[in-house]
Amino acid sequence: MKYYLDEDLNPMIAEILGKDGIDAVSAKEAGMLQASDLEQLKYAASKKRCMVTKNRNDFIRLTVRFFNESLPHYGLLVIPASYPGDRFNLISKALKKYALQHREGMSPYSIDFL
DSSP, X not given: OEEEEOTTSOHHHXXXXXXXXXXXXXXXXXXXXXXXXXHHHHHHHHTTOEEEESOHHHHHHHHHHHHHTTOOOOOEEEOXXXXXXXXXXXXXHHHHHHHHXXXXXXXXXXXXXX
């Protein structure tokens, strides 16, 4: 499982995951800050990474669009609002657990909630 974290998630999460052996890249690290949601998802797909975001509605719509247009897609993982954005360790721990349970990654166009 390889993650690409949207800019609505603190880059510290990717750093923590990396120290735990999980392949995660933040939008900041990728130089994608202030890119549109469409550009973010295209970037994630170009790197064969699962998109991770708290921005549920926009990315679900984009996932449907990618499906309808047969664009590459490597899964969407939504972090629910119940996870406080400043709880980096909590989010990292949940993402690590998810990655270990889905070592082969998500199915194309699939959507899941942490």
